[in-house]
Amino acid sequence: MTTYAMVIDRQKCVGCGACSVACKNENNLPEGVFWSDKLSETSGTFPNVRFDYLPTLCNHCENAPCVEGCPTRAMHKLENGIVMHDPDKCIGCRYCIANCPYGVISYNWRKPFDKWGNEDVLIKNCTTSPRDMVTDIGGKGVPYSNPERGATLPDIRPAGVVEKCTFCDHRVKRDLLPYCVEACPSDARIFGDLDDPKSKVSQLLGKYKPYRLKEDLGTEPRVFYIRSFNPGAYVRSKGGVR
Amino acid sequence: MSNSKALFGMWMVFLAALVAAGVLTAFVVLSQGLGSYNQSDIVFWGLPMTGYLFFGLTAAGLTFLSSLPTVFGLKHLYPVAKKAALLAFAMLLSGLLCKGLDLGPLSTVSNLIWVAFSPNLASPIWWMAVLYGFYLLLVLLKFRKMHMGQWQESGGYQVAVSALLLAGFSFVALCLVFGTVAARPTWLGASMGLTFLVTALASGLAALILVSYFQGGDNTSVLDDLAKYLMYALGASLVLFLFRLAVAASADMKGFEGFLGMSGSLSFNLELWAGLVVPLGMFAFKSVRQSSGGKVIASFLVLVGMFAGRMEQILSANVVPMGVQAEGMPSMVSYMPSLTEWGVIALAFGLSLGIYSLAVRSLNLDAMPD
Numbered sequence: 001m002t003t004y005a006m007v008i009d010r011q012k013c014v015g016c017g018a019c020s021v022a023c024k025n026e027n028n029l030p031e032g033v034f035w036s037d038k039l040s041e042t043s044g045t046f047p048n049v050r051f052d053y054l055p056t057l058c059n060h061c062e063n064a065p066c067v068e069g070c071p072t073r074a075m076h077k078l079e080n081g082i083v084m085h086d087p088d089k090c091i092g093c094r095y096c097i098a099n100c101p102y103g104v105i106s107y108n109w110r111k112p113f114d115k116w117g118n119e120d121v122l123i124k125n126c127t128t129s130p131r132d133m134v135t136d137i138g139g140k141g142v143p144y145s146n147p148e149r150g151a152t153l154p155d156i157r158p159a160g161v162v163e164k165c166t167f168c169d170h171r172v173k174r175d176l177l178p179y180c181v182e183a184c185p186s187d188a189r190i191f192g193d194l195d196d197p198k199s200k201v202s203q204l205l206g207k208y209k210p211y212r213l214k215e216d217l218g219t220e221p222r223v224f225y226i227r228s229f230n231p232g233a234y235v236r237s238k239g240g241v242r
Numbered sequence: 243m244s245n246s247k248a249l250f251g252m253w254m255v256f257l258a259a260l261v262a263a264g265v266l267t268a269f270v271v272l273s274q275g276l277g278s279y280n281q282s283d284i285v286f287w288g289l290p291m292t293g294y295l296f297f298g299l300t301a302a303g304l305t306f307l308s309s310l311p312t313v314f315g316l317k318h319l320y321p322v323a324k325k326a327a328l329l330a331f332a333m334l335l336s337g338l339l340c341k342g343l344d345l346g347p348l349s350t351v352s353n354l355i356w357v358a359f360s361p362n363l364a365s366p367i368w369w370m371a372v373l374y375g376f377y378l379l380l381v382l383l384k385f386r387k388m389h390m391g392q393w394q395e396s397g398g399y400q401v402a403v404s405a406l407l408l409a410g411f412s413f414v415a416l417c418l419v420f421g422t423v424a425a426r427p428t429w430l431g432a433s434m435g436l437t438f439l440v441t442a443l444a445s446g447l448a449a450l451i452l453v454s455y456f457q458g459g460d461n462t463s464v465l466d467d468l469a470k471y472l473m474y475a476l477g478a479s480l481v482l483f484l485f486r487l488a489v490a491a492s493a494d495m496k497g498f499e500g501f502l503g504m505s506g507s508l509s510f511n512l513e514l515w516a517g518l519v520v521p522l523g524m525f526a527f528k529s530v531r532q533s534s535g536g537k538v539i540a541s542f543l544v545l546v547g548m549f550a551g552r553m554e555q556i557l558s559a560n561v562v563p564m565g566v567q568a569e570g571m572p573s574m575v576s577y578m579p580s581l582t583e584w585g586v587i588a589l590a591f592g593l594s595l596g597i598y599s600l601a602v603r604s605l606n607l608d609a610m611p612d
Contacts, residue, residue, distance in 0.1 A: 037566045037569065038566070038569065039565075039568065039569050040569065056565070056566045065423075065424065065425065068362075068364050068365065069365050069366065069367060069422075069423075070362055070365055070367075071357055071361075071362055071365045071367040071368035071371060072353065072356035072357055072360045072361070072362065072368075073356075073360045073361075073362045074353075074356070074360075088353065089353055089356045089360055090350065090353060091345055091350060091351070091353045091354050091356070091357070092276075092345040092346035092350040092351075092353075093345060093367055094286045094287065095365075095419070097283060097286045098286065098287070098423050098426065098559075098560075099423055099424075099425055100425065100564070100565070101424070101564065101565060102564070102565040103283070103284075103564035103565030103566045103568070104565065104566055105283075106283050107276075107283055107286060108275070109275065109276050109277050109279070109281065109282070110274075110275060110277035111274070111275065111277075158347075158349060158350075159274070159275035159276075159277070159346065159347055159349075159350075160275045160276070160345070160346025160347045160349060160350030161346070161350060213565070214565075217424055217425065218424075
């Protein structure tokens with residue numbers, strides 16, 4: 001058996017957002033939709049302030065409430081633990097959004113990349129229309145679409161269905177890493193098989209005490225976080241009462 | 243007589259205008275999707291879902307009321323049983339229409355076929371979809387049996403019992419849809435189900451009193467009984483509302499901020515004051531409760547308040563951004579329905595009232611068993 005999981009090392013994460021950009025390119029995500037996202041927080045009082053950055057994505061939960069609640073099994077689990085979505089079975093009820101405690105599922109309220117379907121040209125007999133540009137380049141919906149995404153999902157998901165991170169199942173099938181993992185410049189995202197004791201994820205989870213988001217809900221997320229960003233040392237002291 | 247005909251004609255023109263606006267909305271939604279709704283991944287259910295809850299729960303209350311004489315033997319309610327059955331059908335149809343127009347474009351709606359071919363029996367939404375489908379058919383069948391005068395024949399009785407059971411089961415499924423969402427404590431648990439139960443009865447009673455009054459019978463003893471039942475239902479609804487408020491205010495638990503945060507909103511205050519406190523206060527006086535004006539005003543206020551309450555019940559769990567949605571967002575987001583969303587509600591009201599108004603003229607809704 002294989003159970004894919006991801007470890008995010010927050011000590012290594014520099015908060016550059018390359019994961020989000022890579023994900024958008026790889027999966028042809030519409031405007032405003034992020035399968036790989038982040039939660040940031042500024043805390044403290046000037047000048048003693050701190051900035052925290054938490055990369056997020058679908059947690060591919062073992063007990064996924066989105067899967068349990070989906071009436072048509074459009075949201076389903078693959079044998080390798082990936083929570084997958086089939087837009088051809090989605091009835092758009094958005095009950096998965098209601099059930100997901102992490103807020104990582106998006107609904108396509110409009111037709112994605114609708115502006116690229118526009119046939120108007122800015123200057124007649126001079127510039128090309130967005131639609132012509134898409135047609136000339138051979139893209140699907142957008143000129144810069146990635147055709148590889150179409151191996152397991154529609155290249156661009158239509159209006160009226162939900163979409164979310166798939167751990168880049170189309171790449172994993174070809175023994176490639178999810179693209180956010182590939183693109184991370186500081187190797188803060190580590191992907192692998194949780195059932196293989198020799199995998200890097202298993203080793204890291206044994207070495208560092210991991211934590212997961214909203215563990216009290218019993219969803220058993222498959223995205224683990226280790227360590228936290230340590231901005232440096234401080235002058236040794238026992239504090240004081242005044 | 244000619245005055246009454248003219249009034250009826252104007253009423254039907256008004257309802258036709260509502261339906262026409264709704265049909266236009268339906269065309270926009272089915273061809274383009276929900277882009278014209280003012281909803282988002284945070285406020286993912288809004289006014290159309292409010293309409294579904296309002297009409298669906300009112301229909302459940304009406305089905306129960308129409309079963310009181312036919313199943314439970316409360317014979318003094320026979321004069322309103324047939325009206326209640328037809329109104330339940332009309333309201334249920336409108337509710338399901340609201341839900342249908344909350345799914346997406348035609349390409350998404352056509353995926354409903356997978357409810358039959360790829361069922362997930364663990365999903366409360368699956369049970370809700372299936373049970374409400376059968377419930378609609380049985381309510382219609384029940385009305386047909388009544389219309390054919392087969393009230394007390396075994397077939398009529400069995401259909402009435404089946405419709406009541408299906409109303410109960412689909413009501414439970416609807417409660418589970420909300421009550422099992424562990425991520426949103428405002429919906430989680432049995433409290434919302436109990437609230438749905440008493441408010442469904444209250445809105446069903448208010449709807450029945452209103453249509454019975456406008457149909458012509460104003461101050462009969464049946465209406466006095468219905469007003470008394472409505473007073474009890476409102477009392478229970480107010481207790482549960484205050485219970486929810488107390489839990490939200492005192493529980494050391496994240497997830498209730500939405501409910502508390504809505505205490506300044508129009509929907510919250512309409513629900514509390516127009517839907518519960520004022521009509522309950524009016525009905526506390528027997529003379530007001532037994533007067534035609536008192537019944538009509540209180541019932542109208544109850545329906546307005548209950549509609550606002552359904553919106554509060556939906557929004558209280560999704561105006562607070564969940565998880566990663568909170569990035570860059572205020573602690574609570576606002577929601578103002580778009581014209582298209584109001585179009586769905588216009589269609590639902592136009593259709594349900596239109597069906598009932600036409601039936602009043604042609605189907606002898608005052609009929610009773612011999």
